[in-house]
Amino acid sequence: MPLPERKLIERIKRAARAPSPALTRGIGDDCAVLRPPRGQELLVTTDFSLEGVHFRRDWHPPESAGHRCLARGLSDIAAMGGEPLAAFLSLALPADMPQRWVDRFVRGLLKLARQFEVPLAGGDVAQSPTGVLADILLVGSVPQGKALLRSGAKLGEAIYVTGALGASAAAIQQMRAGKKLRPTQNRAHFFPEPRIAAGRLLRHRRLASAAIDLSDGLSTDLSHICEESGFGAIVDAESVPVAKGATLELALHGGEDYELLFTAPPRTRVPEAIAGVRVTRIGEIIRGDRVFLSDRQGRRRPMPPRGWEHFR
Amino acid sequence: MPLPERKLIERIKRAARAPSPALTRGIGDDCAVLRPPRGQELLVTTDFSLEGVHFRRDWHPPESAGHRCLARGLSDIAAMGGEPLAAFLSLALPADMPQRWVDRFVRGLLKLARQFEVPLAGGDVAQSPTGVLADILLVGSVPQGKALLRSGAKLGEAIYVTGALGASAAAIQQMRAGKKLRPTQNRAHFFPEPRIAAGRLLRHRRLASAAIDLSDGLSTDLSHICEESGFGAIVDAESVPVAKGATLELALHGGEDYELLFTAPPRTRVPEAIAGVRVTRIGEIIRGDRVFLSDRQGRRRPMPPRGWEHFR
Incomplete structure (x- = not known):
């Protein structure tokens, strides 16, 4: 993967470093490893945040775009009556993306993540042919058979x-x-x-x-x-x-x-x-x-x- | 969500209908509900498949693009020594996307999914500002402490x-x-x-x-x-x-x-x-x-x- 992407991963990795009981292994392997709480079922949800569709760079400060990206996934977990366990961010950026924008986007996302004590446990990075493309994945848990459907x-x-x-x-x-x-x-x-x-x-x-x-x-x-x-x-x-x-x-x-x-x-x-x-x-x-x-x-x-x- | 997207969801939902012991609740709720096998840890991995970056419509038949999309995630599960439990597909399509291409993409993806007995359990759909944007998420399992790191x-x-x-x-x-x-x-x-x-x-x-x-x-x-x-x-x-x-x-x-x-x-x-x-x-x-x-x-x-x- 090209250097800017590796840099982004390192940056997110550093920023995301937070202990979590459910997370055995976070960013830095082929998969994240989660230990689900006993007697719980798992909730999984994934939501796009695409520039021009879900946010606009001329309307939304990067912190807001990052916050809204994670909020979409957390809201799905809330609707099932669940607890968030871990978040995963797939982020594709145009080649000419200012690093400052990305930093602020990640900061907005991580601030909300800390508020709900949910670790950023992995994801993917890529170069985007156009615009910022984010896909947020949330894994949550709920006592077996108790999810609100x-x-x-x-x-x-x-x-x-x-x-x-x-x-x-x-x-x-x-x-x-x-x-x-x-x-x-x-x-x-x-x-x-x-x-x-x-x-x-x-x-x-x-x-x-x-x-x-x-x-x-x-x-x-x-x-x-x-x-x-x-x-x-x-x-x-x-x-x-x-x-x-x-x-x-x-x-x-x-x-x-x-x-x-x-x-x-x-x-x-x-x-x-x-x-x-x-x-x-x-x-x-x-x-x-x-x-x-x-x-x-x-x-x-x-x-x-x-x-x-x-x-x- | 606009009609073409709802149609796509319905199509995937029908195509993906396959029983799975680990999947309590698939497409059709805020989150999918998974019941992880006892004594196992969970593996989570997410990978972009972006048109022009990971595949090209003039090079790759849609079945190949769909197959490769899922293969990326399955390969990460393989590298951890894990078993795939469920896949989630986030798919953003340009407004003028031929339905036939999408059907063939999904067919290629589901054919590989059936081969590995992994249900397509959810995802997201959106309109893409440009090109096909796919993000595949795989959830897998591995006996506790045994993942290959x-x-x-x-x-x-x-x-x-x-x-x-x-x-x-x-x-x-x-x-x-x-x-x-x-x-x-x-x-x-x-x-x-x-x-x-x-x-x-x-x-x-x-x-x-x-x-x-x-x-x-x-x-x-x-x-x-x-x-x-x-x-x-x-x-x-x-x-x-x-x-x-x-x-x-x-x-x-x-x-x-x-x-x-x-x-x-x-x-x-x-x-x-x-x-x-x-x-x-x-x-x-x-x-x-x-x-x-x-x-x-x-x-x-x-x-x-x-x-x-x-x-x-």
């Missing part, structure tokens, strides 16, 4: 979300319109917080019957729960927690909120906040296979998935 | 390789010169065979003290063993098994052979063939931190790593 929703169950929705999509809308945003004042978009603690509690207290993270937007992600569970859903427009600066439209169809969407039996007492994050009841699982939005007057209209298309 | 080589040990070297690099050299090659007649390049069975036997019979797969070229990969083990090495030029149609130069510095390079104590009786693949003793671990090549007359010259730079 998309398929667990039952008829008549209530639908909940954590946090407020639409802030990330609102930020993109503003940047598209040419506005320069301050990352520190728009953390929901630039530095989203994966809901690991909330997912853990939902699983541990057996509150949720099904869960998914809101990465593609409420309308799309709820349709995944419905598909996998074999039901429909109705969402009460009035009760959707719209983030400050966002609209109902963005809260319903914008993506990258990285909040959790989950279902619970109607009589389950779901607290108003979980792990410090507000929880809001927004609807109900119904018969059929369609998702509806109901307005103040109780009128229903279909709400087909209008998936998040990133920056296209 | 790069760091296990000791002073005076013998160095071995499986198979013959340089055929893949020779094929690239010919294609660079404008020659059209028949994939079926150049399988070492287009359809390399990961040495899973050989790796398993090396570990099981405790033959190898250290191992690595030959992906970057002998000079580079041997330098990794030396670095991690804290020694130097000397390779006997005469004994290097040069593949038909290749040269010593290509055997030493060409890459993507996907054979295994390993070390063994001098008195270990290493068979002439392992799992049907020839094994050749090519050198010795020595003091220091440099790698040398010795000729027929016993003259040494330094052999610094001249890493594989793919198609650049």
